[in-house]
Amino acid sequence: MAIAIVDDTPLNLTLIQALVRKLTPPGTEIVCFTSPLAGLDWCANHEPDLIIVDYMMPDLNGVEFIEAVRKQHPADVVPILMVTAAHEKEVRYESLGAGANDFLTKPIDRHEFDPRVRTMLTLRESQKRMRSWNDDLQQAVLRQTADIVARERETITRLARAAEYRDPETGAHILRMAHYSRLIAKRLGVDEALCDRLLSAAPMHDVGKVGTPDHILLKPGRLTDDEMVIMRRHASMGHDILKGSSSPMIQLAAEIALTHHEKFDGTGYPAGLAGDAIPLMGRIVAVADVFDALTSARPYKPAWEIERAVDFLKEQRGAHFDPACVDAFLTDWHEVLEIRRRFKDDDA
Known part of the structure; x- marks a missing residue:
């Protein structure tokens, strides 16, 4: 004393x-x-x-x-x-x-x-x-909370892997687009806790593809209009799988699954939302997901050169993509390249 x-x-x-x-x-x-x-x-x-x-x-x-x-x-x-x-x-x-x-x-x-x-x-x-x-008591609560978050992340990871088994996209793609998403959010001034939650939730964006028939999901060529209608249902299916959770992380994953294919000009799916009506996390993931999909090889297409993909983002700024998200992604380019280097397809 x-x-x-x-x-x-x-x-x-x-x-x-x-x-x-x-x-x-x-x-x-x-x-x-x-x-x-x-x-x-x-x-x-x-x-x-x-x-x-x-x-x-x-x-x-x-x-x-x-x-x-x-x-x-x-x-x-x-x-x-x-x-x-x-x-x-x-x-x-x-x-x-x-x-x-x-x-x-x-x-x-x-x-x-x-x-x-x-x-x-x-x-x-x-x-x-x-x-x-x-x-x-506070330390005990923090430990318990950390355990809950770890279990949530494990659940999300396992569900994401389930989708991967049916999807030609690789595990490295999921890691890259998740880190791209966090990078964009951070540059937009999103608070650190939500950035971390986004990193964990973003891999679930295409979990609805578990309900897409193989002959459509794995088709090497261009989809017909009827097949495209079925394919686009994965956004709503993913939301249906994830909705109703009490976990903020899984709630965010449900929102992303539903909205990451919406377009800034209102021509996207499933609801045709436009501008700020699209949740910010959905707008962020749209940029990250499309960029990595374009620059990754798939059974139905070769990988684009980075410069071509960057030009596409710039061309679609204000049309497909939120301009603020595109600008944030293209700022300080070496961080994007570092994420690509860390998560290569060969290391998946």
């Missing part, structure tokens, strides 16, 4: 220190100040377990001292005992209003001083113990 005593009279300091010493265990730090300014400076850099302060002092009186301390330490953290020779009720009211927890009048009566100080120290110790319990 650390106890601060502030009184401009050295004799009073000695007396109060001796009284406090008898009430506290060995090792208690008791610091004394004849200057209230020096005491205030010490309190600014420490969290005392009790402050005992005189009322009549130069530079700052006891009430002014307490008001200054309360700006550093809230009333529910550091207890303060005011000692005053004044018997006027106004002084007592002023002291309590400034943030004092209790007060004593001079000359100090030991039989009154001892139980009051002992009570304040006992309450302070209980408060610190409660704070420690709260910290332990």
Whole structure:
């Protein structure tokens, strides 16, 4: 424990220190100040377990001292005992209003001083113990939350893998587009927690393809109009698979599955949404997914050169894609190339 005593009279300091010493265990730090300014400076850099302060002092009186301390330490953290020779009720009211927890009048009566100080120290110790319990509880909650998030991510990863088994797209594509999506979101100023959630949810964008027939999903050539209608159902199917979850991460995955094929000009599917009516995460994933699909080889097409894919993004800026998402993606290009380097198809 650390106890601060502030009184401009050295004799009073000695007396109060001796009284406090008898009430506290060995090792208690008791610091004394004849200057209230020096005491205030010490309190600014420490969290005392009790402050005992005189009322009549130069530079700052006891009430002014307490008001200054309360700006550093809230009333529910550091207890303060005011000692005053004044018997006027106004002084007592002023002291309590400034943030004092209790007060004593001079000359100090030991039989009154001892139980009051002992009570304040006992309450302070209980408060610190409660704070420690709260910290332990918070850490336990954080650990449990981390476990839940890990299980959610595992679920999403396994569902994404299930879709991969039926889709010619590779696992590396899913990793690249997820990291591209996070990169775009970060550059748009999305908060860190949502960026991380997007990284985990984006791989689920095409989970609805598990319901697409093989003869359409794996067809090496161009789809007919009728086949395209069936193919486009995967957006709604993915949403149906994921919707209704209490998990924010899976809720986001459901939103992305439903909206990542919408186009900024309203010509996309399944709902023909346009502009800001398309959720931001869907607009972000649209850029990331299309860019990586274009630059990746598929059984039905060779990979595009990066420059050609970049030109396509620029051409479709404001048509297929949200201009802000395209601009964010094309900023600081070396980060995009680093993601491509980290997640190669050969390493899938």
